[in-house]
Amino acid sequence: MAQVYERVALIGLGLIAGSMAHAMKRRGLAGHIAGYARSAETRAAAAQIGFVDSVHDSAAEAVAGADLVVLAVPVGAMGAVAEEIAPFLKAGVTVTDVGSVKQAVIDAVGPHLPEGVHFIPGHPLAGTEHSGPYSGFATLFENRWWLLTPVEGSDADAVARLSALCTGMGANVDTMDAPHHDLVLAVVSHTPHLIAYTMVGVADHLRRVSQTEVIKYSASGFRDFTRIAASDPTMWRDVFLTNKEATLDILGRFTEELFVLQRAIRMGDGPLLHEYFTRTRAIRRGIIEAGQDTDAPDFGRVRKD
Amino acid sequence: MAQVYERVALIGLGLIAGSMAHAMKRRGLAGHIAGYARSAETRAAAAQIGFVDSVHDSAAEAVAGADLVVLAVPVGAMGAVAEEIAPFLKAGVTVTDVGSVKQAVIDAVGPHLPEGVHFIPGHPLAGTEHSGPYSGFATLFENRWWLLTPVEGSDADAVARLSALCTGMGANVDTMDAPHHDLVLAVVSHTPHLIAYTMVGVADHLRRVSQTEVIKYSASGFRDFTRIAASDPTMWRDVFLTNKEATLDILGRFTEELFVLQRAIRMGDGPLLHEYFTRTRAIRRGIIEAGQDTDAPDFGRVRKD
Structure with a gap:
């Protein structure tokens, strides 16, 4: 499959981010996958498993130069992460998330993002009872729904590109509004x-x-x-x-x-x-x-x- | 496996009874399996599938000569069935049931059974979302619990024999009191x-x-x-x-x-x-x-x- 993004940054390296990394690698969807997690133990695990190409000590460093930034942290932590990475985002980057709630993420993340960033919230309806960096696997999203909730003014091309990534990982994509x-x-x-x-x-x-x-x-x-x-x-x-x-x-x-x-x-x-x-x-x-x-x-x- | 009962009568021919019949046949646990169901359609299906050796037009006829009678009807129908078959039970027969509730079955069935009948209520913790004569299969009870709730005066040998049938069908047996x-x-x-x-x-x-x-x-x-x-x-x-x-x-x-x-x-x-x-x-x-x-x-x- 063709590469969709040159450089992807995963913020948070648990079940969902890990599964995305495995899936993107298997299908050749990303040129380079950079990763960051708050816990040093998780970062070490991700480096050891090898599903990311580079592990970084801060979210700011991980997002540098990325075309796609995926916020894969608990919904309550999204706002703080967005605030932290905002100054380091490349112009034209797409920022998405994988939170199970969408309006709260839009409210928490949206205000921090500068002009020229495409913010397209998302939610893969996939999971297992397990969590952490060792729990991910490449086929988690196959035949699962990935819901995107574009915000006002979301760029149609950016939405199409993110959709292509999701379908590339095996998911079916639907869009709807956050509420x-x-x-x-x-x-x-x-x-x-x-x-x-x-x-x-x-x-x-x-x-x-x-x-x-x-x-x-x-x-x-x-x-x-x-x-x-x-x-x-x-x-x-x-x-x-x-x-x-x-x-x-x-x-x-x-x-x-x-x-x-x-x-x-x-x-x-x-x-x-x-x-x-x-x-x-x-x-x-x-x-x-x-x-x-x-x-x-x-x-x-x-x-x- | 050795035969446990010479003649078994199944009253009701749905998921549980059908699965018992399939399992008993596969393991050679019963010499002859007689069956009865209230609905003519179910009786015809059981005869066609062939998991019973004989299909009867009345419960009374089905239980004649049986060493084991299994009441596999909804809990609310147990009392009426027991009343109907009571006069036709062979001396020394074991009567069990597969209802999901035990005290109510004991209260409904017990009073109808004559002296010399071993009444040993039971409940296999097994099921699927499907029901009816076509839904049964031989491995339904494998590694599942089959709970027996012997009543006061239940004969130890009769309980052991019924347990042997259950374990023969692949289940694990536990006994406890009905409440x-x-x-x-x-x-x-x-x-x-x-x-x-x-x-x-x-x-x-x-x-x-x-x-x-x-x-x-x-x-x-x-x-x-x-x-x-x-x-x-x-x-x-x-x-x-x-x-x-x-x-x-x-x-x-x-x-x-x-x-x-x-x-x-x-x-x-x-x-x-x-x-x-x-x-x-x-x-x-x-x-x-x-x-x-x-x-x-x-x-x-x-x-x-």
């Missing part, structure tokens, strides 16, 4: 994660059911929840703090619905339960028919490369 | 299922996020929920109606926990969220260390045979 992205993700990702964390927390507290039994018999449904609830704590803390309104909205609806079902159980209303469960089954069928099903779980999926 | 079973399952299975159904229901109602988008981007966590929420509606209605107390107990705890996290999001309490998510991650690690992890999802797992 819509944040609402959709609150439904399909953020609220499900919070619920999974909660259910695992309940099991942890329960004294009458020993820890051993919860683990031993976890295959009955609970194990899928633990897989979701094993994702990176810092990343998810920031997601909920920065997509607060949409998450609280969906959580409110969730609790209302749950109370309807809880009341049906208490009152012995079998028809309501049966009708409800039949309807949700139809949604699953829709996903299968839309070809969006795979046998692999979404999180904790097997590393294949 | 404890129902509480453990409320934690590891029943409440997680209700929550998954609820979350899918919320997504279904949401007008601002189109159905298409929910399906399209479902890989971000939501898809695991839809898989769980696609299980058989009748079976799950009966589970919640018959394991009411334990489910409501765990649901109450779940809501309390959820409100703690919801409030933390609203108040911007990052440390609380981070600490909570770190703790749940440790539970996941416990499951992996206990060797209870597989890469396959628990529900909707691939059919392998």
